[in-house]
Amino acid sequence: MINVKRTLENRLKLPFRGVVALISIIVVLAVFFIYQYNVVKSWSNRIYPGVKVEKQDLAGKSKEQAKEILREKYIGEVYKSSVNVKTDDRNYILDYNKINIKYNIDETVNQAFNYGKNVNMLEKFKLIKFPTGAVIRLKFTYDKKTLDNFLSDIQKSVDKEPLDAQLIVNGDNLKVVKEKNGRKLQKDKLQKDVLTALGENIGVNTNIKTSVKLLNARITAKKISSINTKISAYTTDYGSISSYERANNIELATSSINGKILLPGDEFSFNKVVGERTAERGYMSAPVIIGNQVDSGLGGGICQVSTTLYNAVLRANIKSTQRSHHTMPSHYVPVGMDATVDYGNIDYKFKNTLKYPIYIFADSSGGAITFEIYSNSELSNIVTDISSKVYQKVDAKLEYQNDSSLPEGQTEVMQAPSTGYRVKVIKTVTKDGKVISSELISDDYYEPINGIVKRGTQKQGTQKQEPQSPETNNPNQEPDDSISTDSKDSETTVETNVDNSTDPEKQDN
Incomplete structure (x- = not known):
C-alpha cells in the first residue's frame, strides 16, 4: 500500500512541475519584453548608438540637439576651411567660401534620426544594445561650375601629352632625340577627394595630393635606333610654275609631313597628317580644276606634294594601300606616276611593310619638293x-559651236582638249644586282577630254580668220596649260616636266 501511494504522489507532481516551469518562462519573457520595450522607448526620441554624421558622433542626441551640434560645426567653421591640392610643382588652394557651399543639416539629421526606427522591436533593441554603427554623409550643395573650373585649371597644368622620339637629319648625320613621357590627371578621383574633404574636414585645411597617370610615348629612341641611312628619294619642281598662293600651299603641306616616323605596320594617311586645307590653317585660294572646269579654291598645289611623296614611297619598296590618279596626266611626273588627293573624298595612303621603322624627310625650299x-x-x-x-x-x-556674238572667223577656246592614255607602271626590285621581283603597280586610264571651241558667225565686213585648233595634251611635250583632276586640291597653273637629273632612279617616257 505504501508503494502504491508514493507512485501516485510522484505522478501528480510531474504536471505541477511542468506548469511551474512554463509559468517561470512566461514571467521571464514578460520581464524581458517589458525591459526591451522600455529600452526601445527610451531611445524613441533620440538618435541610436553608433550613428555618426561624417565624423561627428550623434548617439543619444535628439533632433534639435543634433542640429545644433552640426550647425555650430559646419555653419560657423565652414568659411574658415580650405582645400590645398598639391601637384609636383605647385599648390592650388580652394577656399570653401569661393564655391558657395551650403550644408543641408535638417535633411541629414532626419536621416540620422530615422536610422533603425523602421524595424521590429527586437531589431531595434539589438541596434541599441549591440550597435554596428552607421555613418551618414552630410548633404550639401555647392557651385559646381566654380569647382569644375578649379579642377580644370589643375588639369591644364598637370596634363602633358607624351612626345615621341624624333630624328634630326643634317646631311649624312642622323641624330635621335629621346622621347618624353606624358602625364594625365586623374580628375575624377581628385573631385571625389575634394568633395569628401568638403563633408568631413571642417575648420581645418585639407591637403590633397593629386593622382597622376603616366603616359608612355609610342615611338621611343630604342624603337627608331635602327634608322641609319637613306633608302629612297624623289624631287619635283614647282618654283617655276607656281603662283605665290600655290607655292604657299605646297610649303604648308610639305612641312606637315616632314619628320613623320612610321613603325613597322603603321599606315600613313595623307589627309590625316596634312589635315584639312582651310584658310584658318594658312591655306590660300589658288586655281583648281574641278572636273573639266577651272575655278578658284583652297588647296591648289597639294596634289604635287602627294605625287612626289608617292614616288619616293614607291622607290623605298613600300606598298601604297590607297592611291588615285588624276583625270589627266600630271606634267611634273611621268604619266601614270601621279597621286591625287581631296580632303574628305580622296586620300593617299601607304603602309610600312618593311621590318624596320622609316623616317620621312620633306623639304620644299628652292622651289622644289x-x-x-x-x-x-x-x-x-x-x-x-x-x-x-x-x-x-x-x-x-x-x-565647234557657232556663236553669233563673236565676229565671223574669230574663235574662243572654251575647253582645251586632252589626249587620253592607257598606261602601266611596273616596279622592278633588284638585290645585290639580281632581279628578285617585277610586278604591276597600276594600270591607269586617263580618259580623253574633248575640246570645245566657239566660232564666230557675226558678219563684220572684216577679213575672216582661220580657226585655230588647240593642241591636245602630250605627256612628252611642255604643256601650255595645267592638267585637270577630280580633286579640289588639284593644281591648274602651268606645269613643266620635272628635271630628272637629280634622281637617277626616275624613268622618263
Missing part, C-alpha cells in the same frame, strides 16, 4: 626601279 625615306642600311642593297609604259593613246576631239 623633295621627299627622302630613311630606314636601316640593310635595305641599301635593294634597288627599286619604277617604269611607266604607255600602251594606248586615245586622241581627243574638237567640238
Whole structure:
C-alpha cells in the first residue's frame, strides 16, 4: 500500500512541475519584453548608438540637439576651411567660401534620426544594445561650375601629352632625340577627394595630393635606333610654275609631313597628317580644276606634294594601300606616276611593310619638293626601279559651236582638249644586282577630254580668220596649260616636266 501511494504522489507532481516551469518562462519573457520595450522607448526620441554624421558622433542626441551640434560645426567653421591640392610643382588652394557651399543639416539629421526606427522591436533593441554603427554623409550643395573650373585649371597644368622620339637629319648625320613621357590627371578621383574633404574636414585645411597617370610615348629612341641611312628619294619642281598662293600651299603641306616616323605596320594617311586645307590653317585660294572646269579654291598645289611623296614611297619598296590618279596626266611626273588627293573624298595612303621603322624627310625650299625615306642600311642593297609604259593613246576631239556674238572667223577656246592614255607602271626590285621581283603597280586610264571651241558667225565686213585648233595634251611635250583632276586640291597653273637629273632612279617616257 505504501508503494502504491508514493507512485501516485510522484505522478501528480510531474504536471505541477511542468506548469511551474512554463509559468517561470512566461514571467521571464514578460520581464524581458517589458525591459526591451522600455529600452526601445527610451531611445524613441533620440538618435541610436553608433550613428555618426561624417565624423561627428550623434548617439543619444535628439533632433534639435543634433542640429545644433552640426550647425555650430559646419555653419560657423565652414568659411574658415580650405582645400590645398598639391601637384609636383605647385599648390592650388580652394577656399570653401569661393564655391558657395551650403550644408543641408535638417535633411541629414532626419536621416540620422530615422536610422533603425523602421524595424521590429527586437531589431531595434539589438541596434541599441549591440550597435554596428552607421555613418551618414552630410548633404550639401555647392557651385559646381566654380569647382569644375578649379579642377580644370589643375588639369591644364598637370596634363602633358607624351612626345615621341624624333630624328634630326643634317646631311649624312642622323641624330635621335629621346622621347618624353606624358602625364594625365586623374580628375575624377581628385573631385571625389575634394568633395569628401568638403563633408568631413571642417575648420581645418585639407591637403590633397593629386593622382597622376603616366603616359608612355609610342615611338621611343630604342624603337627608331635602327634608322641609319637613306633608302629612297624623289624631287619635283614647282618654283617655276607656281603662283605665290600655290607655292604657299605646297610649303604648308610639305612641312606637315616632314619628320613623320612610321613603325613597322603603321599606315600613313595623307589627309590625316596634312589635315584639312582651310584658310584658318594658312591655306590660300589658288586655281583648281574641278572636273573639266577651272575655278578658284583652297588647296591648289597639294596634289604635287602627294605625287612626289608617292614616288619616293614607291622607290623605298613600300606598298601604297590607297592611291588615285588624276583625270589627266600630271606634267611634273611621268604619266601614270601621279597621286591625287581631296580632303574628305580622296586620300593617299601607304603602309610600312618593311621590318624596320622609316623616317620621312620633306623639304620644299628652292622651289622644289623633295621627299627622302630613311630606314636601316640593310635595305641599301635593294634597288627599286619604277617604269611607266604607255600602251594606248586615245586622241581627243574638237567640238565647234557657232556663236553669233563673236565676229565671223574669230574663235574662243572654251575647253582645251586632252589626249587620253592607257598606261602601266611596273616596279622592278633588284638585290645585290639580281632581279628578285617585277610586278604591276597600276594600270591607269586617263580618259580623253574633248575640246570645245566657239566660232564666230557675226558678219563684220572684216577679213575672216582661220580657226585655230588647240593642241591636245602630250605627256612628252611642255604643256601650255595645267592638267585637270577630280580633286579640289588639284593644281591648274602651268606645269613643266620635272628635271630628272637629280634622281637617277626616275624613268622618263
